[in-house]
Amino acid sequence: MDPQESFRAYVDARLQVLSRVAYLLTGDWHLAEDLVQVTLTRVARHWDRVVDQGDPDPYVRKVLHSQHVSLWRRRWRHVELRDPLPETAAPDGLAGTEQSMVVRQALARLAPRQRAVLVLRYFEDLTETQAAQALGCSVSTVKSQTRDALARLREHAPELADLVGAAPSGAPQGRGGAR
Incomplete structure (x- = not known):
């Protein structure tokens, strides 16, 4: 071809x-x-x-x-600091749901690398190794960034716990163990 x-x-x-x-x-x-x-x-x-x-x-x-x-x-x-704009409608049909707004706002609070790790691991469903390759970093960096990002989400967006159920003693749930 x-x-x-x-x-x-x-x-x-x-x-x-x-x-x-x-x-x-x-x-x-x-x-x-x-x-x-x-x-x-x-x-x-x-x-x-x-x-x-x-x-x-x-x-x-x-x-x-x-x-x-x-x-x-x-x-x-x-960047110019101004009042935030009202939410705009996303073409995926989920923009109207409260849950998608919470997820978007929570992801926006993360550092770019933390956001990238969560997107690759949980939205793209990549393994830790695949995410490390995509980001050009080590698997341990992916693990620590994931841990830190999830901790930050738990702190700043506790309402997201309903998406995956309550996580006992701060352990993430939903995806299972390490891949």
Whole structure:
């Protein structure tokens, strides 16, 4: 298959998933679209090498995360503090639910790496090893970032405990043990 056709087929198949992950990372549909566009532009430049290595998903996730961090850093240089805007409707149909708003607000309170770890582990359902590869870090970093992010969520958004049930003695529930 022609590399351009191969890339188009990949984008057609994965665009919705990449957009959802980007939204979970950024918390904003417009920023998510920008993030996906920048990511796919970078990936397209090296598509021949990416496809030759086998599954392109780990490489695309790594680029998505690194571009998210870069965009986040650039955005904070130009931030103006104002009153928060009212919530905008998300096309996934969940924007009206209180639960999705709580999840979005809770994710927004996390540091970018903590947010990325939770998105990869619990929304993308990656193993710790796969998440470490996507983020370019060690498995122990993924474990500690997950632990810290969950602790922060428990502290700042206790209402999320209803999503996974009460966690005894601070242990996370829902996904089971380490992968």
